[in-house]
Amino acid sequence: RKEVEQDPGPFNVPEGATVAFNCTYSNSASQSFFWYRQDCRKEPKLLMSVYSSGNEDGRFTAQLNRASQYISLLIRDSKLSDSATYLCVVNGATSGTYKYIFGTGTRLKVLA
Amino acid sequence: DGGITQSPKYLFRKEGQNVTLSCEQNLNHDAMYWYRQDPGQGLRLIYYSQIVNDFQKGDIAEGYSVSREKKESFPLTVTSAQKNPTAFYLCASSLGETGLAGELFFGEGSRLTVL
Numbered sequence: 001r002k003e004v005e006q007d008p009g010p011f012n013v014p015e016g017a018t019v020a021f022n023c024t025y026s027n028s029a030s031q032s033f034f035w036y037r038q039d040c041r042k043e044p045k046l047l048m049s050v051y052s053s054g055n056e057d058g059r060f061t062a063q064l065n066r067a068s069q070y071i072s073l074l075i076r077d078s079k080l081s082d083s084a085t086y087l088c089v090v091n092g093a094t095s096g097t098y099k100y101i102f103g104t105g106t107r108l109k110v111l112a
Numbered sequence: 113d114g115g116i117t118q119s120p121k122y123l124f125r126k127e128g129q130n131v132t133l134s135c136e137q138n139l140n141h142d143a144m145y146w147y148r149q150d151p152g153q154g155l156r157l158i159y160y161s162q163i164v165n166d167f168q169k170g171d172i173a174e175g176y177s178v179s180r181e182k183k184e185s186f187p188l189t190v191t192s193a194q195k196n197p198t199a200f201y202l203c204a205s206s207l208g209e210t211g212l213a214g215e216l217f218f219g220e221g222s223r224l225t226v227l
Contacts (some may be wrong), residue, residue: 002155034215036221043153043202045219090215100145100216102154 001026004090005105014111017078017108021106031051032091033071035062038105044087046047048073078110114139118203118219125190127224133188133222135203137147143208144186145216148172149200161186162208169190190224198226 005024013019025033035059046057050071054063061074071090074080088103116137125131137144143162147155155200158169163178181188186205190197200223204216 016151041200041223043221044216045218046215049215085168099157102147102156104152104154 002103003101004061004088004103006086006088006106009071009107010109011076011106012109012111015078015080015089018074018076019087019108020072020074021108022070022072023090023103023106024068024100024110025088025090026069026079028066028069028091029068029092030090033062033064034089034091035065035071035073036087036089038087039084047086052108075108078108080110080112083108083110116203116205116219118201118222119150120222121220123222125224127226128142128192129176130189130191131224133190133201133203133224135186135219136186137184137186137203137205137217137219139205139217140183141207141217142183143206144180145186145204145206146170146178146203147204149202149221155202158188162226199224202208212220 003026035047036044037047038044048062050062050064059076064073085105085107087105090101119134145160146158149155156172158176159178161167164183165178177189202221203219206216207214
């Protein structure tokens with residue numbers, strides 16, 4: 001089983017749709033969770049950190065479910081500019097060595 | 113502006129040649145990382161460093177070497193021993209403090225093609 005798993009997609013959705021991605025992780029000791037956005041042939045950029053209580057930033061909502069070991073990303077009112085690959089990143093360290101584990105990404109295409 | 117600078121952005125290499133990719137950060141971060149990304153795959157860790165003059169192998173260190181002589185610099189050398197070096201290379205940094213791991217900041221990447 002991969003340490004971090006994502007559905008690769010692509011998710012093709014019309015503008016204005018709501019879309020949700022999940023990411024499962026295998027290390028129950030994982031402490032820090034992130035969603036990054038990566039455009040084609042560019043570097044990943046932080047979209048959101050994911051907190052235990054869940055967090056929202058405009059049209060984006062991230063949630064953590066420790067019992068089932070997954071994090072989710074919800075995008076409301078999708079825009080054409082949301083088309084990208086969304087990377088789930090998990091870090092299992094509490095101190096010292098930092099090992100960030102990346103999912104392979106979920107590709108989103110928002111269609112006009 | 114603070115950030116991470118990678119150079120060169122594009123690099124072409126003949127088989128058998130070593131190349132060095134530069135990574136400089138002015139974020140005052142302790143931890144620095146090198147990742148490799150291949151199409152359809154997640155980022156894979158090559159090397160990381162949490163402090164000057166110390167670095168650790170990641171998951172795919174064979175055929176690569178690094179140094180960390182200064183806090184702001186973490187160059188990666190792709191040696192001729194690396195069997196399949198054509199890839200997108202990403203340098204990243206993080207605060208590296210103890211406790212919960214903070215976010216990673218990435219450079220714009222270096223795209224290496226072996227001819």
